[in-house]
Amino acid sequence: EEVLDQEYHLEEVTDWPESPLQLGQVSGLALDSDDNLVIFHRGDHQWGVNSFDNSGKYQQQSLGPIQQSTILVVDPVKGSVLKASGRNMFYLPHGITTDKDNNYWVTDVALHQVFKLSSDGRDTPLVVLGEAFEPGSDKEHFCKPTDVAVDPVTGNVYVSDGYCNARILKFSPEGTYLSHWGAGSSDRRRRVQFRIPHSLVFLPDRRELCVADRENGRIQCFVAESGEFVKEIKKQEFGGEVFAISYAPVHGGLIYAVNGESAYGRSAPLKGFVINYSTKEILDDFSPENFGMPHDIVVTKDGRVFVGDAATDSVLKFSSDSKSTLTKV
Numbered sequence: 530e531e532v533l534d535q536e537y538h539l540e541e542v543t544d545w546p547e548s549p550l551q552l553g554q555v556s557g558l559a560l561d562s563d564d565n566l567v568i569f570h571r572g573d574h575q576w577g578v579n580s581f582d583n584s585g586k587y588q589q590q591s592l593g594p595i596q597q598s599t600i601l602v603v604d605p606v607k608g609s610v611l612k613a614s615g616r617n618m619f620y621l622p623h624g625i626t627t628d629k630d631n632n633y634w635v636t637d638v639a640l641h642q643v644f645k646l647s648s649d650g651r652d653t654p655l656v657v658l659g660e661a662f663e664p665g666s667d668k669e670h671f672c673k674p675t676d677v678a679v680d681p682v683t684g685n686v687y688v689s690d691g692y693c694n695a696r697i698l699k700f701s702p703e704g705t706y707l708s709h710w711g712a713g714s715s716d717r718r719r720r721v722q723f724r725i726p727h728s729l730v731f732l733p734d735r736r737e738l739c740v741a742d743r744e745n746g747r748i749q750c751f752v753a754e755s756g757e758f759v760k761e762i763k764k765q766e767f768g769g770e771v772f773a774i775s776y777a778p779v780h781g782g783l784i785y786a787v788n789g790e791s792a793y794g795r796s797a798p799l800k801g802f803v804i805n806y807s808t809k810e811i812l813d814d815f816s817p818e819n820f821g822m823p824h825d826i827v828v829t830k831d832g833r834v835f836v837g838d839a840a841t842d843s844v845l846k847f848s849s850d851s852k853s854t855l856t857k858v
């Protein structure tokens with residue numbers, strides 16, 4: 530009898546993009562409603578050791594905003610640039626996501642702000658949260674906010690805040706503060722103490738929010754409405770740091786993650802991981818020749834994976850061309 534023995538494995542699509550993209554440090558990736566790739570990058574600005582003072586204040590305001598287009602919409606098949614926007618607005622781009630109306634929600638760690646932008650190329654800020662260049666940790670201030678996730682049903686907006694705060698805030702679609710959890714909130718559950726909540730993903734089929742709790746090298750998931758803790762995924766294979774996560778509501782729910790260099794020596798090889806959300810088992814891992822600092826990850830409806838690298842200033846594409854083989858038994 531013949532059984533179909535399918536060996537799925539993500540492999541780099543080395544001939545993507547067909548022609549090089551002019552990118553600076555790639556900090557964030559998103560997908561629009563047509564599954565086009567949206568790249569958020571830093572042009573000629575760089576986040577270096579002297580970018581901030583020890584109170585989180587950005588030191589290079591005199592550079593002015595990045596003049597290149599920081600938001601590129603790119604064809605997922607060829608890699609050609611379809612749209613370019615986000616000029617003269619940002620200093621140090623970080624996270625990006627799209628909402629169900631194809632607006633962009635982005636964070637800038639130098640401005641300590643979150644923006645909702647129309648994706649019609651006019652870059653009109655529709656919502657602005659935080660005070661420009663003013664770090665803080667109350668309801669109107671962030672400190673190097675890292676990412677945004679939007680609930681497609683309620684439109685509620687979640688912000689991971691950030692490098693110098695350790696909390697998740699929830700806002701209404703219009704940007705009214707609703708609640709927050711992690712540092713500074715009333716709950717004292719020791720297990721919810723983030724160390725750089727670095728990346729967010731909303732799980733539409735479970736109505737949960739998962740967080741890449743970077744320096745704790747773990748993923749934590751919460752009931753989005755309430756912030757109630759649901760589960761933690763922490764794997765030896767991550768080493769000490771998880772930089773970014775994504776999710777596909779298929780095969781019972783798949784979490785995609787990239788790890789990072791650990792400053793504390795517990796490093797593991799830099800890789801992407803495909804994890805079964807329910808069993809927490811690693812189903813696949815993948816890497817190109819050279820991951821520098823994999824910084825964000827997205828997965829398309831047809832299972833293509835893109836990783837943005839903030840050290841090699843590039844975006845890498847991976848695809849799982851199943852090598853199904855027929856095995857005689």
Ligand SMILES: O=C(N[C@@H](O)C(=O)O)c1ccccc1
Binds near residue numbers: 554623839
């Ligand atoms: O984490 C850092 N950077 C990346 O996450 C990023 O570039 O977003 C960083 C931290 C300290 C100094 C310089 C860079």
